[in-house]
Amino acid sequence: MSTQVENPQTPREDICSVCSAPIPPGASRCEHCGATRGREHLCPFCRTIAEPQPHPRLRYACPACGAPRVLVRDKTFVPSDDLVRHLRTARSAASSMATWKAGGVAAAGFGVIATLLLTGVAMIASPPTFAVLMGALIAVLPFVFGAVAWRSAVARKVELDTELDNAWLEAARALAASRGTVTAAQLGEALGLDNAASRQLVSRLGASSEVTTDVTESGDLALSIRVPEKLRVDTGADDKPENAAAVEQAEASESSDKSKARE
DSSP states (O other), X not given: OOOOOOOTTSOOOEEOTTTOOXXXXXXXXXXXXXXXXXXXXXXXXXXXXXXXXEETTTEEEOTTTOOBOOOOOOTTOOOOHHHHHHHHHHHHHHHHHHHHHHHHXXXXXXXXXXXHXXXXXXXXXXXXXXXXXXXXXXXXXXXXXXXXXXHHHHHHHHHHHHHHHHHXXXXXXXXXXXXXXXXXXXXXXXXXXXXXXXXXHHHHHHTSTTXXXXXXXXXXXXXXXXXXXXXXXXXXXXXXXXXXHHHHHHHHHHHHHHHHHHO
């Protein structure tokens, strides 16, 4: 009777939880049904495990709920609270920007219709000047609202870009902290960035006081997170003699006061 012993060094194939097909080791997607696996692809908003897809406005978005996401190809990655906060603010800014844009376009459309109606009435009926002026004022109001809405949409766009930049920066910081030291090439591979974008991200991280940057022998930028040492408060034996002397002096003074009171 022969017994086959598996080599413990040989990686075992996982089973897809959707179609039960075997998944090769290290793969993040089932080749049979396309289902995504890996906790690094967990959406912090809808809690769906789905690899983020490219998005024209959000860079990357969750295919299930459409919320902004950061593409991370690192199985040990755990999103920080700051990263989720930046993504949540970016989602709010994107929703507000879309609302202001739609409101501005609608207001401009109403303004065009009102202007055409006013022009037609003025050409056909020849109303009094006061009525024409009031109609013109009413026709201008939608354009004013449209301009305000467009300006608000531009402000939300700036906020969206800022929060997305901060989210990717926080993701890079979390990766550097988990790995100890990471190069620009490794950071670009983990975040799906090209060489120029990864080096720019490393340069931005290098401006932080808790991050140290260095250049490797191959000329690549490398960074590491420097954890500040906690200040140790010494409450040891050096303070005890002074405290004891103070206590003895207080007791002697109290005893002297009692003696005077008895006399």
